[in-house]
Amino acid sequence: MSILVDKKTRAIVQGLTGHEGSFHAQQMIDYGTKIVAGVTPGKGGTKHLGVPVFDTVAEAVRETDANAALAFVPPPFAADAILEAVDAGLAFVTSIAEGVPVLDMVRVAAALKNSKTRLLGPNCPGVISPGQCKLGIMPGFIHKRGHVGVVSRSGTLTYEAVGQLSGLGIGQSTCVGIGGDPIIGTSFLDVIQMFNDDPDTHAIVMIGEIGGNAEEVAADFIKKNVKKPVVGFIAGQTAPPGRRMGHAGAIISGGQGTAKEKYAALRAAGIHTVQSPAEIGETMARVLGKSKGASRTVAAARKPLSKSKKRGKRRG
């Protein structure tokens, strides 16, 4: 198992025929992702990359039984693309767009509350369950199938961490980039909860950054509920206050959202914190090595397993 995407994911690419959409759709198809449709208004009825193109998301869903969407749509139109996927009743939509107006996201967040759609992003690399499905722009080949869940606000820093893990032979269950904007569809807390419930995920890497307090909220949940080992890194220890560090959400304002506060919250939650971004992989290796002998973690890993068996029976 894994979270968010797997072999059963049947994805639509919004903006398939565009430059970026074409490039990344081909990469995803090569990885083995089931891209079942593209949506480009005005190009319905054509085929692109061997994939049927539709004018609207609703039509694409009706004709192909898709259950997820990935939107390659420029920021001014990103909210519209997300809302169209919500309207079509898709269970999952990911938005890559960087620079979506914050008040657009306020309206999107309100629409999501009363829908059955989960949004990932915007301003994120997407999600990958190695060996099963890549729904995003991350380089597929750096990943390796395994049991560590990775969740991060960043793109390339996630690749860095994944590269370190794979290099040490540590595979990943699912890697999720939640995005660097102040208002995002899926939070650290959401992903940590999913990883906690996923029997295939035995340990978690959490990569936060300055700004907001989503890391603190997740740390509080981890303290109370998560028995799986967690390794945490926070980017921006040297960032000056009051300046946006690239990501719209990465800003220390009014003394709030500093790396120092976040590290304190992570440590208080029993998370294995890493000061150097180069030591994420080796720290996880050490933690996993240790936890093999520790009965607490083995018991913890077993607990969700039994839960899923029950679920499986119910389904069967």
Next chain:
Amino acid sequence: MKIHEYQAKAILAKFGVPVPRGEAVFSKDEARAAAGRLGTPVVVVKAQIHAGGRGKAGGVKIAKSVEEAASLAERMLGTRLVTAQTGPEGRIVRRLLVEEGLDIKRELYLSILVDRLARAPVFMASAAGGMEIEEVAKEHPEKILREPIQPETGFQPYHARKLAFGLGLSADLVHAAVPFLGSLYRAFVDTDSSLLEINPCVVTGDGRLVALDAKVNFDDSALYRHPELQELRDLDEETPLEVEASKFKLNYIKLDGTIACMVNGAGLAMATMDIIKLNGGNPANFLDVGGDASEARVKNAFRILLSDPNVKAVFVNVFGGILRCDMLASGIVNSAKELKIKVPVVVRMEGTNVEKGKEILRSSGLNFTVANGMKDGAEKVVALAGAAR
């Protein structure tokens, strides 16, 4: 994007928010004329810079005559104003706001910003007006009222009543607060603001609510739909190198260290600064060259990084993945040749064709150090920057 107080007040006035009468001036003579036109016994001369804390730093003065206003303006214009928020280098005062003096009975704090957890705009209000809200939040968090505005319903009069009664305003003032706060909310939404702060909002002797100060920041991502607001940008208030970088859509922030960083992705760029510091160095900047790191972007980035005279070494850290490292390496080599780069450059890259890329760097005959991984790169660049000192 930040704007000046007088620009913020002009916008608020358009939305029906009461502000003091006043004019922006750029010279002594303009100040004299503006004070004359106001015709009030007292006028206030306020330095216009993109930083708070002006009052305590001597950037806000009271004049009791037209001539006094003119001489205050003469003294303030061109001086370097150092406030708690400007840093030690301060800001040169180039513009002033001359406005009517008001009879102030009470000072309140009001602001609107988008709250990440509520995923909605939130009104914040406090009876402790005129104080730094961060201090109030730290010492007396209970004194800050918060009222989220859900986008489905938008602003409603009861939001204003809750806040106004909560601040202990009289029934008359509560009545005035409803349109006042409604106008503020409309201004916030219609201009795509990221922050709208009125500190203080005053109650005058004759019982009016007036926005005595105003700070408005716009959401950079939404500026494309507000061309009229883009014109309010004041390049004098920004670091020249950052202005130059913004022309090429490069995310660059100047810092005061000696090791320049060129990185793809904001998170990795922050992490690169962190690892330089951990290894005993100091980053000269934050720079995200973006996902594609094309040759043109790399060249512009190098040019901007090297315009900083403090730079002793450069650390290029690119985790490309899909990006082809041979293309990136050629881009780096061509830029280095064209710009005649003299400082040592450490390159760490990952991605497709990484070995080919490393070979291009090694065989270029230029001063490149190829690193294996982030840690190796950080150690090497810190050593080289130290040796160059």
